[in-house]
Amino acid sequence: MKKELITLNVNGDDHEIAVFPWQTLNEVLRDELHLTGTKLGCGTGDCGACTVLIDGKSVSSCLTLAIEAEGVKITTIEGLAPEAVAAAGDLESCELDPIQESFINKGAIQCGFCSPGMIMSSKFLLSHTPKPTEAEIRAGLSGNLCRCTGYNKIVDAIADAAEKINDAQ
Amino acid sequence: MTLPQFTYLAPTSLKEACDLLREHQGKIKIKAGGTDMIVRLSHRAVKPDYLMSIKKIPGLDKISYDAATGLTIGALALLRDVEINEDVLAHAPMLARAAHQTATVQIRNMGTVMGNICNASPSADNIPTLVAMNAVIIAANGNSEREIPIDEFFLGPGRSALAADEIATAIRVPVTAALTGTSYQKISPRSKVDIAAVNIGAMLTLDGAKKCSAVRISMGAVGPTPLRGAKAEAYLVNKEICAETLAEAGRLAAEDASPISDVRASREYRKLMVEVLTTRALKEAADLAAA
Ligand SMILES: Cc1cc2nc3c(=O)[nH]c(=O)nc-3n(C[C@H](O)[C@H](O)[C@H](O)COP(=O)(O)OP(=O)(O)OC[C@H]3O[C@@H](n4cnc5c(N)ncnc54)[C@H](O)[C@@H]3O)c2cc1C
Ligand code: FES
Numbered sequence: 001m002k003k004e005l006i007t008l009n010v011n012g013d014d015h016e017i018a019v020f021p022w023q024t025l026n027e028v029l030r031d032e033l034h035l036t037g038t039k040l041g042c043g044t045g046d047c048g049a050c051t052v053l054i055d056g057k058s059v060s061s062c063l064t065l066a067i068e069a070e071g072v073k074i075t076t077i078e079g080l081a082p083e084a085v086a087a088a089g090d091l092e093s094c095e096l097d098p099i100q101e102s103f104i105n106k107g108a109i110q111c112g113f114c115s116p117g118m119i120m121s122s123k124f125l126l127s128h129t130p131k132p133t134e135a136e137i138r139a140g141l142s143g144n145l146c147r148c149t150g151y152n153k154i155v156d157a158i159a160d161a162a163e164k165i166n167d168a169q
Numbered sequence: 170m171t172l173p174q175f176t177y178l179a180p181t182s183l184k185e186a187c188d189l190l191r192e193h194q195g196k197i198k199i200k201a202g203g204t205d206m207i208v209r210l211s212h213r214a215v216k217p218d219y220l221m222s223i224k225k226i227p228g229l230d231k232i233s234y235d236a237a238t239g240l241t242i243g244a245l246a247l248l249r250d251v252e253i254n255e256d257v258l259a260h261a262p263m264l265a266r267a268a269h270q271t272a273t274v275q276i277r278n279m280g281t282v283m284g285n286i287c288n289a290s291p292s293a294d295n296i297p298t299l300v301a302m303n304a305v306i307i308a309a310n311g312n313s314e315r316e317i318p319i320d321e322f323f324l325g326p327g328r329s330a331l332a333a334d335e336i337a338t339a340i341r342v343p344v345t346a347a348l349t350g351t352s353y354q355k356i357s358p359r360s361k362v363d364i365a366a367v368n369i370g371a372m373l374t375l376d377g378a379k380k381c382s383a384v385r386i387s388m389g390a391v392g393p394t395p396l397r398g399a400k401a402e403a404y405l406v407n408k409e410i411c412a413e414t415l416a417e418a419g420r421l422a423a424e425d426a427s428p429i430s431d432v433r434a435s436r437e438y439r440k441l442m443v444e445v446l447t448t449r450a451l452k453e454a455a456d457l458a459a460a
């Protein structure tokens with residue numbers, strides 16, 4: 001079976017890449033583009049670890065065919081703080097996204113496996129609901145599972161990030 | 170898990186899509202948002218030679234309202250679109266509620282309401298309200314179009330009245346009569362984002378006094394297809410709406426339910442919940458009709 005040449009726009013950069021039609025966006029991001037910030041948990045849409053933004057909306061990359069992600073803007077966790085990625089994680093010297101900052105400051109990260117997905121879901125939530133209530137935050141995370149934190153610190157972190165973003169505006 | 174291999178097709182017209190369905194009959198599956206289909210592929214529950222995306226067919230994503238024909242929801246309208254669309258919120262708010270209570274944020278950003286209907290799961294969130302509102306499914310085969318009343322659309326779990334070469338292009342929801350209210354009630358083992366253990370849609374019209382002049386009740390996850398609460402409907406017409414008649418309607422609805430026991434709930438619990446949720450749905454619909 002033949003691969004097809006497609007162009008994926010990821011975090012503002014165009015990548016020409018040959019894919020099989022049955023390859024998911026998750027596989028292509030991780031295995032071909034080596035953007036391993038996006039995780040693979042369940043592979044069936046339940047856990048949210050694979051969440052990326054497509055044209056600003058959160059989707060499960062494990063249920064998205066790469067071949068259908070042409071002509072759209074894909075944002076992964078690496079796209080939120082490109083400087084920090086370039087500095088190989090030297091967080092002292094670079095600016096993070098306010099949501100990432102709040103996750104760190106509020107202790108919302110333990111093992112960290114769910115964090116990229118959680119942060120991408122938060123990004124979508126705050127894009128359409130800049131001042132979410134606690135109930136709205138929890139509903140906004142309905143598609144993200146965390147086995148470590150018990151969620152409360154994640155909810156705190158998002159509320160904190162929302163406040164920071166609104167203050168800055 | 171890596172998906173099984175298939176040839177990917179992405180036709181750009183309805184005619185082309187239906188021709189492909191005819192050409193590859195038995196070996197082809199339709200994909201819209203893919204939130205059911207990709208999971209089924211991943212589980213090897215289906216192994217089609219061809220996977221045909223309908224997302225490149227133009228014009229299927231529209232939602233519109235017309236005072237004569239009612240609400241039209243295109244096949245590619247996302248659950249999220251229906252959840253927040255102003256026409257839906259104004260003319261059929263319970264469809265927005267049902268869409269909102271379907272799955273998770275990410276799945277609603279990917280999945281379509283039509284996919285939820287065509288998947289024909291007895292517990293699907295968007296079916297009971299559409300049945301209650303007497304919706305019609307528009308089916309096209311590239312040469313002609315027909316209207317399938319939603320009462321005739323579901324044949325069994327995963328089986329619909331669509332022919333092998335048909336694509337469902339839109340859902341049409343008739344204009345609701347005056348003094349009419351609707352409701353969607355759902356219960357699931359974990360939270361609202363979970364698959365329903367029981368879900369109920371209702372539409373009720375009042376006659377100007379407190380009497381019910383028309384009512385439709387749809388019960389999900391309590392039979393191989395969504396079931397109508399026929400006994401409860403027959404009982405309620407011409408009755409005054411009050412706590413007693415609503416409770417009796419709930420009891421009669423449970424008589425018409427034929428649930429099984431599974432991981433989500435036992436048969437007995439489902440029967441009880443049909444009673445509770447039907448009474449609750451009729452109460453809300455009657456209150457909204459009077460408002
Ligand atoms: C994590 C997760 C949670 C979920 N939670 C819920 C839930 O709470 N409630 C619920 O009801 N569902 C739930 N679902 C199921 C699913 O998301 C919905 O049924 C969704 O609406 C399907 O839409 P889709 O566009 O993704 O369909 P697809 O997967 O693209 O298609 C579904 C089926 O319909 C057929 N089809 C689609 N469009 C058409 C068309 N226009 N004409 C003819 N056939 C067509 C396809 O061939 C396929 O058989 C969940 C799924 C996941 C992965
Ligand atoms: S890996 Fe995609 S939702 Fe779990």
Ligand code: FES
Nearest residue numbers: 110114146147148
């Ligand atoms: S921090 Fe470990 S899964 Fe969330």
